[in-house]
Amino acid sequence: MTLAEQSFADQLEKGAAGVEWRPTGEPSFVCALRAAGRDTFLRTKLPTLKHEDWRYTSLAGLAAQHFGPAARALVPAADLPPAPRLVFVNGRFAPGATDLSGLPTGVRMGSLALALRERPAAVEPFMGQVATARDHAFGALNTGLFEDGALVELEDGVPCAVTLHLVFLTTASGALFAAHPRNLVVVGKGARATLVESYRGAGAYLVNAVTEMALGEGAQVEHDRVQEDGQQAFHLGLLQVSQGARSRFTGQSIALGGQLARVEARVLLGAEGAACDLHGLYVGGGKQVLDHLVYIDHASPRCVSREVFKGVLDGASRGVFAGRVHVREGAQKTDASQVNSNLLLSEDATVDTKPQLEILNDDVKCSHGGTVGQIREDQLFYLRSRGVSEALARAMLTWAFASDMVQRVGPEELRVRVRRAVTGRLANGELLREVA
């Protein structure tokens, strides 16, 4: 066993024994889920490069670490998004920083751990039912070890106009620790919502987050996931979405932080006419590894999936994109497309991009495409010939490549923040003051 496996196993065993962090009085279904998670993790262990889903991203750096339970911490003075917002610090609910004012009728937002104590029946039908990826080591680890996270519920037909913010702050000082936020979002039939998950932090730590989202029939959700963890952090995120008939899910994943960051989006188009539109942008520098795995399960007829992911890689950073589209036998009239484009800004930056289409049905429209390119010399010369410095011209062209992904971010204040964060990471990005 690696150090990380050993330390996670120790925590899992302690959890099973009900010591230390283990919340008391958990309902029996949660105990069963935790036990199953523990067994799965102990059996699967940390994935290696031999694992199909981890072929391009080595966890050796993570496996060499020893993780303690998350430290207690005060809410750092971060610029928090507007209310309504739920704030978690090191995986624990932070009521002081949370502000639920302006939450419309028919929308509930709060601590999942609290809901498990007070009204478990609301959680039981969904928890662990959406995140069903089999033998998923990190999903299992999260289930075994989560302390808290967000529970968001929208009643049927509620058109929630305000943006709901979930903020996960991590502050590390001293011993390395792991936080395992666990979120559940239940969107009723015909309800509409915009939900933002923000991950921010400083220092060295592991965030291993799982978000389960169930969309009822005709529900419409925009989900923005913005990862700005510390440059030494490990970030693992699993977003699992289950869509009802004719529901619409729009997802943006912005990946900026972490020495190793992996986001998995797994979408089940489980009923007729559901559609998902997923976008992503990863901006890497230094020795960062930024990895996305998108799995779309076309399990019903007449569903539509769209994927556009872009990467900007500088320094010796690595980008990984694996897009898997699975069209099941009964999923007639499936319409799926996938594009992954990458801009390499240095000789040492690399990207691995892998489309995977598994189509068990001949009445489908599926396409995939992608590019790996560099700044175009003719564009660079054009700008320079007009008096734009080479540094600014490069920054402008890099931003031009990435900006449409940023424009996809719906809420205005978040879009401004993301724009600043992205331009802030580009070489000479400070020259882009007019766009930022």
Next chain:
Amino acid sequence: MLSIQGLKASVAERDILHGLDLEVRAGEVHAIMGPNGSGKSTLAGVLAGRETYAVTAGKVTFEGEDLLALTPEKRAVRGVFLAFQYPVEIPGVGNMYFLRTAFNALRRARGEEELDAMDFLALARERMKLVKMDPSFANRSVNEGFSGGEKKRNEILQMAVLEPKLAILDEVDSGLDIDALRVVADGVNALRSPERAMIVVTHYQRLLDYIRPDHVHVMANGRIVTSGGPELALELEKRGYGWIEKEPPARPAAVEARP
């Protein structure tokens, strides 16, 4: 203003310019004509600082300064402007943002005050009228989805905004119908001034019906083989380029061409 002496240049190890001489003074409009492959566009690219061309011999001075030692952006700051034969599409960079960035980069480098977005927009709107450009083009990405004529108009708009001392127009007429050609030529003519020189590179005499040059030079095989006044263009129109290549006149001295 511009002095080119014995200029030789190559691209990908292939020699294109074989010793070219040219003198251009402020206020003059020089037309450079010649068959395909004679090196006209290479000359334009070399003057603007395109790195795909390697200068192997010769000297180019612009207002007494060694132009070849400057980066493309420094040349622009000094007042050199190239209107591209094939303007580049830059998706994601807004036309107005691009223009303002270029305008302010020049102002900054010259120690002048930059214009804010509002003031610049007023200036750009006024200049857009010069090339009859639809204001909606301001909001689009640079040249993206523009027709051939719109791209050329956008080049002249940039010239009108950046107000160069030396404008090099590389086949600004290519791909234009007669109406678009007239608009572009009117724009260019409006920008003629005693302080500004222009080098108009073209394959066809047609353009010179609209932009009257002071001097006409004919290029063949990488050098200027004959020079004269506007009447030279008419003769080329009648006789084609064949006679130049077959019986090159005794090496004409472009330096003799004076107004």
